[in-house]
Amino acid sequence: MGSYTTSSSSAQGESMNGKLIFRQLFEKESSTYTYLLADSFHPDKPALLIDPVDKTVDRDLALAKELGLKLIYAINTHVHADHVTGSGLIKTKVPHVKSIISKASNAKADLFVEPGDKIYFGDIFLEVRATPGHTLGCVTYVTGDGVDQPRPRMAFTGDALLIKGCGRTDFQGGSSDKLYDSVHSQARIYCSSELVYTSAFHFQVSTVGDEMLYNPRLSKDKETFKNIMQNLNLSYPKMIDVAVPSNMVCGLQETKSDL
Numbered sequence: 389m390g391s392y393t394t395s396s397s398s399a400q401g402e403s404m405n406g407k408l409i410f411r412q413l414f415e416k417e418s419s420t421y422t423y424l425l426a427d428s429f430h431p432d433k434p435a436l437l438i439d440p441v442d443k444t445v446d447r448d449l450a451l452a453k454e455l456g457l458k459l460i461y462a463i464n465t466h467v468h469a470d471h472v473t474g475s476g477l478i479k480t481k482v483p484h485v486k487s488i489i490s491k492a493s494n495a496k497a498d499l500f501v502e503p504g505d506k507i508y509f510g511d512i513f514l515e516v517r518a519t520p521g522h523t524l525g526c527v528t529y530v531t532g533d534g535v536d537q538p539r540p541r542m543a544f545t546g547d548a549l550l551i552k553g554c555g556r557t558d559f560q561g562g563s564s565d566k567l568y569d570s571v572h573s574q575a576r577i578y579c580s581s582e583l584v585y586t587s588a589f590h591f592q593v594s595t596v597g598d599e600m601l602y603n604p605r606l607s608k609d610k611e612t613f614k615n616i617m618q619n620l621n622l623s624y625p626k627m628i629d630v631a632v633p634s635n636m637v638c639g640l641q642e643t644k645s646d647l
């Protein structure tokens with residue numbers, strides 16, 4: 389995808405800590421967190437949603453409107469198995485919005501991202517990091533590094549790294565070996581104060597440092613981790629048979645040909 393921008397001119401060196409609009413939203417049936425981010429210093433207040441859920445699209449769009457934001461992207465961290473993405477539905481309601489997913493997911497969307505790509509909304513950007521292992525195409529979106537970017541940096545990990553847990557690795561091309569390497573290789577280049585926002589589970593935010601020390605799975609050595617993952621004995625997500633095929637086409641099976 390390269391670098392996608394709605395950037396305007398922003399004063400170099402200006403303090404940017406106050407410009408990020410950030411909302412963490414929750415969908416209780418699937419226990420999914422959706423994130424609304426926007427650049428409040430940009431005249432248009434361009435915004436994006438990370439991991440929107442179909443059931444809460446109206447809530448999310450109403451919030452964006454209330455805050456005076458211009459929603460430009462609906463982004464997915466991966467092909468979800470526990471809920472249908474809201475990105476397709478959002479596009480039917482706000483046609484200029486572009487859906488985004490990783491190229492490695494093999495799913496349909498308007499734009500495909502690869503590791504290293506930057507997704508700009510105003511003068512803020514999210515960097516794309518490959519974090520396969522929960523699914524083949526999982527990516528983590530990290531707020532940009534730079535004097536003009538919000539601090540502390542924030543990592544939106546989807547289901548790869550969950551707070552005090554991690555995504556399961558028993559379907560969708562999952563691999564505990566890959567997941568371990570993904571999280572640990574990315575964690576080494578995160579700064580220790582980086583904040584972690586996940587797509588599911590019970591806690592709202594953590595830091596990379598806390599997870600590396602106290603995550604009951606990922607703080608172990610690789611063999612122990614693989615053994616834990618092999619013995620989770622989880623039942624399949626209730627919606628997997630509906631969610632995965634639907635999410636492969638951006639959440640809207642019936643408009644497959646339009647995507």
Ligand SMILES: N[C@@H](CCC(=O)N[C@@H](CSS)C(=O)NCC(=O)O)C(=O)O
Pocket residue numbers: 418468469470547553554555556557588620622623624625626627
């Ligand atoms: N109860 C939920 C599904 C729970 C589940 O399997 N969650 C996934 C993330 S969605 S693919 C997971 O990776 N969980 C890790 C774990 O340790 O539980 C439902 O039926 O929807």
Ligand SMILES: [Fe+2]
Pocket residue numbers: 466467468469470522547555
């Ligand atoms: Fe998942």
